Amino acid sequence: xxxxxxxxxxxxxxxxxxxxxxxxxxxxxxxxxxxxxxxxxxxxxxxxxxxxxxxxxxxxxxxxxxxxxxxxxxxxxxxxxxxxxxxxxxxxxxxxxxxxxxxxxxxxxxxxxxxxxxxxxxxxxxxxxxxxxxxxxxxxxxxxxxxxxxxxxxxxxxxxxxxxxxxxxxxxxxxxxxxxxxxxxxxxxxxxxxxxxxxxxxxxxxxxxxxxxxxxxxxxxxxxxxxxxxxxxxxxxxxxxxxxxxxxxxxxxxxxxxxxxxxxxxxxxxxxxxxxxxxxxxxxxxxxxxxxxxxxxxxxxxxxxxxxxxxxxxxxxxxxxxxxxxxxxxxxxxxxxxxxxxxxxxxxxxxxxxxxxxxxxxxxxxxxxxxxxxxxxxxxxxxxxxxxxxxxxxxxxxxxxxxxxxxxxxxxxxxxxxxxxxxxxxxxxxxxxxxxxxxxxxxxxxxxxxxxxxxxxxxxxxxxxxxxxxxxxxxxxxxxxxxxxxxxxxxxxxxxxxxxxxxxxxxxxxxxxxxxxxxxxxxxxxxxxxxxxxxxxxxxxxxxxxxxxxxxxxxxxxxxxxxxxxxxxxxxxxxxxxxxxxxxxxxxxxxxxxxxxxxxxxxxxxxxxxxxxxxxxxxxxxxxxxxxxxxxxxxxxxxxxxxxxxxxxxxxxxxxxxxxxxxxxxxxxxxxxxxxxxxxxxxxxxxxxxxxxxxxxxxxxxxxxxxx
Numbered sequence: 001x002x003x004x005x006x007x008x009x010x011x012x013x014x015x016x017x018x019x020x021x022x023x024x025x026x027x028x029x030x031x032x033x034x035x036x037x038x039x040x041x042x043x044x045x046x047x048x049x050x051x052x053x054x055x056x057x058x059x060x061x062x063x064x065x066x067x068x069x070x071x072x073x074x075x076x077x078x079x080x081x082x083x084x085x086x087x088x089x090x091x092x093x094x095x096x097x098x099x100x101x102x103x104x105x106x107x108x109x110x111x112x113x114x115x116x117x118x119x120x121x122x123x124x125x126x127x128x129x130x131x132x133x134x135x136x137x138x139x140x141x142x143x144x145x146x147x148x149x150x151x152x153x154x155x156x157x158x159x160x161x162x163x164x165x166x167x168x169x170x171x172x173x174x175x176x177x178x179x180x181x182x183x184x185x186x187x188x189x190x191x192x193x194x195x196x197x198x199x200x201x202x203x204x205x206x207x208x209x210x211x212x213x214x215x216x217x218x219x220x221x222x223x224x225x226x227x228x229x230x231x232x233x234x235x236x237x238x239x240x241x242x243x244x245x246x247x248x249x250x251x252x253x254x255x256x257x258x259x260x261x262x263x264x265x266x267x268x269x270x271x272x273x274x275x276x277x278x279x280x281x282x283x284x285x286x287x288x289x290x291x292x293x294x295x296x297x298x299x300x301x302x303x304x305x306x307x308x309x310x311x312x313x314x315x316x317x318x319x320x321x322x323x324x325x326x327x328x329x330x331x332x333x334x335x336x337x338x339x340x341x342x343x344x345x346x347x348x349x350x351x352x353x354x355x356x357x358x359x360x361x362x363x364x365x366x367x368x369x370x371x372x373x374x375x376x377x378x379x380x381x382x383x384x385x386x387x388x389x390x391x392x393x394x395x396x397x398x399x400x401x402x403x404x405x406x407x408x409x410x411x412x413x414x415x416x417x418x419x420x421x422x423x424x425x426x427x428x429x430x431x432x433x434x435x436x437x438x439x440x441x442x443x444x445x446x447x448x449x450x451x452x453x454x455x456x457x458x459x460x461x462x463x464x465x466x467x468x469x470x471x472x473x474x475x476x477x478x479x480x481x482x483x484x485x486x487x488x489x490x491x492x493x494x495x496x497x498x499x500x501x502x503x504x505x506x507x508x509x510x511x512x513x514x515x516x517x518x519x520x521x522x523x524x525x526x527x528x529x530x531x532x533x534x535x536x537x538x539x540x541x542x543x544x545x546x547x548x549x550x551x552x553x554x555x556x557x558x559x560x561x562x563x564x565x566x567x568x569x570x571x572x573x574x575x576x577x578x579x580x581x582x583x584x585x586x587x588x589x590x591x592x593x594x595x596x597x598x599x600x601x602x603x604x605x606x607x608x609x610x611x612x613x614x615x616x617x618x619x620x621x622x623x624x625x626x627x628x629x630x631x632x633x634x635x636x637x638x639x640x641x642x643x644x645x646x647x648x649x650x651x652x653x654x655x656x657x658x659x660x661x662x663x664x665x666x667x668x669x670x671x672x673x674x675x676x677x678x679x680x681x682x683x684x685x686x687x688x689x690x691x692x693x694x695x696x697x698x699x700x701x702x703x704x705x706x707x708x
Contacts, residue, residue, distance in 0.1 A: 059121040059362070063399050071398035078397035079405025081275040082126060082388060084282070085432045086406060087413055088424045090129050091302055094380060096211070098134040099141045100153045104380045105129050110410035112370045112382035113403035119366035122347045122358055122384070124393040126403050127370060129380045131199065132338055132475045137380060140331040144324070151324070154314070154378045159324045161382075162316035162375035163332035168340065169368025177360025180344045182486045186459035188345050189447050190466030192386060194478055195342075196440030197471060198224045199387075203430035203437070204231060207247035209240035209300065225472045242297040247427040254280055254435050275395065277432060281424065288423040300426045313376045334476060339383035341479055343367060346386035350393065387436040462486065497554040501562050502540040502589065502672070503532040509673055511540065511589075515567050537584040538679055539563070540672060544592030549599035556607060584616060585682070587675045591622035596629055601636035608641050617682060618642040619675040623668045630668075639667040643678060 055062035086109055094105030109128040116127045141156050171177070201224045205211050214221060214230060221230045257276040264271035293299040315321075343363060351358040363384075370382055392402055413421060451459045465485060470478030502511040517532060541559065545551070561567070563580045596604070608618050620642050623630065633639050644665035669675040 057362075058118060060118045060400075063123070067399065067401070072401070074396040074398045075402040076405055077275060078392050078395035078402040079409060081278045081395045082392050082402065083406045083409035083413070084275070084278040085429065086126070086128060086388060087410055087421060088281075088302055088429045089433070090410075091421070092426065092429050093129045093131060093134040097131060098129075098137040098157070098380055100137065100157045100380065101378075104154065104157045104378055105134075106410060106414055107377040107379035108374060108382045110407045110414065111374045111377055111379060113400070113407035115370045115373050116366055117400045117404045119362070119369055120400050120403075121362050121366070122350055122356060122389075123399045124350050124354070124389050124397050124402070125343075125346060125384045125400065126388045126392050126406060127343075127367075127382045127384050128388070128406075130339070130342060130383055130385050131202075132195065132342065133335055133381050133383060136331055136335050136338065136476070140328055144327065155321055155324060156328065157380055158314055158316050158375050158378050159321050159328050160332050160335055161371050161379060163325060163329060164336040164339065164381050165368045165371025165373075165375060167333060167336040167368070168364050169372060171336075171340075172361050172364030172366075172368055175361050177362075177364050180340070180348075180360040182483060182490060183341070183344060183348075184459065184462060184486055185348075186447075186451070186456075186462040187466055187482045187486055188348060189444065190463040190482065191341065191470070191479065192345055192349070192440050193444045193463075194467045194470035195475065196387075196437040197467075198475065199433050199437035199440070201227050201231075203433040206430035207244065207251075207427050207434070208235055209243040209298075209427065210235060210238060213238050223471075223473055240298065242293075243299050243425075243427050246293070246297075246299055246425065247431050250280060250284065250428050250431045251434060254431065258435070277391070277435075280432075281428065284425055284428045285420055285423050288425055293425060302421055302424045302426065302429075314378050316375045335381050338476065338479060339367060339371075339381060340364065341483075342386065343384035346384040346389045349386055350389060354393070387440055390439060391436065458489075491550070494548070495550045495554060497543075497551045497558050498545055499555060499558050499562075500542040500544060501567065502542050504535065506531050506533040511542075511672055513542075518567075535676065535679075537582060537683075538587065538676070539583050539585070540587045540589065542589040542592070546595040547593055547600035547604065548595075548597050552600035552603035556603060559607065580614070585619070585679045586611060586616055587619045587621055587669075587672060587679070589621050589672055590624070593629070594624060594626070596632055598632065598636070601632050601638065604633075605636045605638050605641075608638055612641050617679070619669055619678065620667055621669040621672050621675045642667045643682075645669050645674065645678060 087106070090105035090109040091102050094100055094102050098104065112127045116125065120127070137157060137160055140160060141153060144151055144156055145153070171179075205214060205227060208231075210231070213234065214227075217230075221227050254276060257274075257280075261271055261274055261276060264274075287293065288299075288301060291297075294301050344360065347358045347360075347363055350356060367383060374382055395402075448460065448463075451457075451463075462482065462485060466478050466482035468478075469481050500513045501515065503514040503517065504511050512532065514532070539562065541562065543555070547555070563583060611618055618641065620633075620639070623633075630639075644667050647664050647666045669678070
């Protein structure tokens with residue numbers, strides 16, 4: 001007996017294999033002692049456990065203790081840079097897309113980062129109004145105001161924001177965050193790319209000062225593709241030359257600054273803090289103020305807006321607002337879906353880039369709390385945006401405090417600096433949006449090249465469908481159809497059984513998938529390991545997955561195909577070239593069956609009962625030791641119909657070796673080899689019975705002939 005000490009400082013004992021009974025008992029005692037000590041320690045340190053779990057539910061406690069001045073400086077620079085173009089964009093979304101008062105967008109950008117700073121878990125995420133979300137709100141506003149003249153526009157914004165927040169909060173508490181897993185990377189990339197292109201197309205209309213002309217036309221141009229046709233038809237003759245020149249100059253300056261910034265970042269890491277967008281905004285404000293761009297050249301600027309009712313909170317549950325909820329529920333649901341989709345896109349992309357672990361449930365709770373809270377201020381729905389979050393990260397943001405600084409600057413601007421926001425040219429905001437859209441498209445060629453190289457044509461199809469429908473129809477349709485396609489793929493995947501027919505490699509105890517072996521042999525004979533041998537009358541089937549009601553029926557069909565053709569890959573319409581009567585023994589390798597529901601257990605019982613009626617012997621090998629699985633197999637009637645192996649009931653007993661050992665029989669074989677050993681015994685036993693029957697028949701025949 002040898003001993004050593006574990007890392008926990010407790011003595012650990014190892015025993016010789018000559019006394020397995022002693023080993024098992026000692027190990028069991030050791031495990032019980034280990035568990036007791038751990039549980040006792042947990043009971044003694046309940047306070048420590050509480051402090052350890054608090055940061056999970058309030059993520060602000062995970063980064064606050066490690067917050068430094070260097071991180072603060074990076075967050076301040078990023079916050080200033082983001083606020084410099086997010087404030088004008090919020091105003092633009094509010095007035096031109098959502099058709100609600102400007103304060104709705106400003107409050108959304110100002111208040112939501114404070115709530116996300118407490119509950120959010122993605123450091124570089126910036127929450128605020130989004131273009132697609134604002135578009136849904138605008139459509140709801142148009143629909144309601146078309147039939148009701150006395151409805152307040154702020155009330156519509158309050159109801160949509162509150163109801164969408166409640167939906168998200170309920171989803172997070174109910175742990176529906178797994179629904180974000182249906183969003184494959186190809187689907188996310190298709191959505192991101194289409195949003196980027198939509199941003200570029202919509203911005204181009206403002207950069208040429210064609211937005212008012214577009215609204216004056218009798219025909220409607222809603223989809224991005226229709227707006228492209230509008231630009232082709234009318235832009236050459238109707239564009240505003242000073243606005244186009246000013247937009248082009250700002251665009252070139254921003255692109256050149258971005259290229260230089262990237263080159264400098266390779267040599268000097270501090271270049272990431274260079275606020276290129278902020279400098280362009282400040283420069284255009286000064287130019288607009290000095291040369292009076294609006295009056296002299298006709299270039300549109302943000303202009304004045306009202307700041308009434310700053311200090312009044314709104315109750316989203318008043319009688320008049322509750323009456324609006326049924327009419328606005330569908331819009332609120334779409335807002336919740338779109339917002340979760342965009343935020344998930346941003347969080348997953350940032351998580352991959354910066355090696356972050358993101359909990360979808362916590363993000364749902366955070367987004368739900370944000371929107372329910374900001375509805376008290378009449379704000380537009382607020383969600384995470386991938387474009388601005390990416391710019392935030394590139395600007396040097398280190399934590400969610402960058403968003404808090406965006407909120408602080410927005411509040412200061414709302415109270416002190418509106419006279420400067422007044423002079424920002426609208427076309428400059430559109431140019432910034434164009435640059436963001438281009439950044440969203442930068443990763444597309446690399447992804448397409450990767451999937452083409454790997455043969456990922458299914459992923460490319462998802463990408464193309466999401467991208468195409470978004471461009472030719474609408475963002476909402478692209479999201480919905482992309483999600484539906486992904487869900488159908490998941491259902492198809494889960495409903496398909498992946499059973500394998502196994503064959504043994506000659507001269508070894510290794511078993512291989514027969515279909516894979518034959519396919520590989522056909523393509524590259526040198527790549528296979530030895531040759532396979534057939535076990536006469538015996539079929540070995542591996543079930544490498546959990547069995548559920550979705551895939552158990554397919555298991556039935558594939559088993560029938562294996563019996564008829566020797567493979568599950570052959571088309572069922574072909575003529576059968578094997579007799580089912582040739583199979584006398586079936587071994588089920590259940591090593592991969594980590595769970596089974598009652599519906600699947602019922603189907604498995606039907607399969608085994610069918611085999612028993614044909615006098616086929618059934619063996620279960622490598623069954624999980626999970627008590628729930630074995631109990632379900634027993635109660636479903638599966639185990640009484642299978643062959644059994646002899647075991648010792650007194651295994652682990654410390655009595656002397658001369659004591660009588662009680663014998664019992666188990667329906668579970670430890671391995672395929674153990675089941676094959678029993679098959680060979682059954683074959684020998686069957687041959688002996690057949691031989692004895694033949695001898696008895698010959699003896700009776702000779703006896704009868706002698707009587708004659």
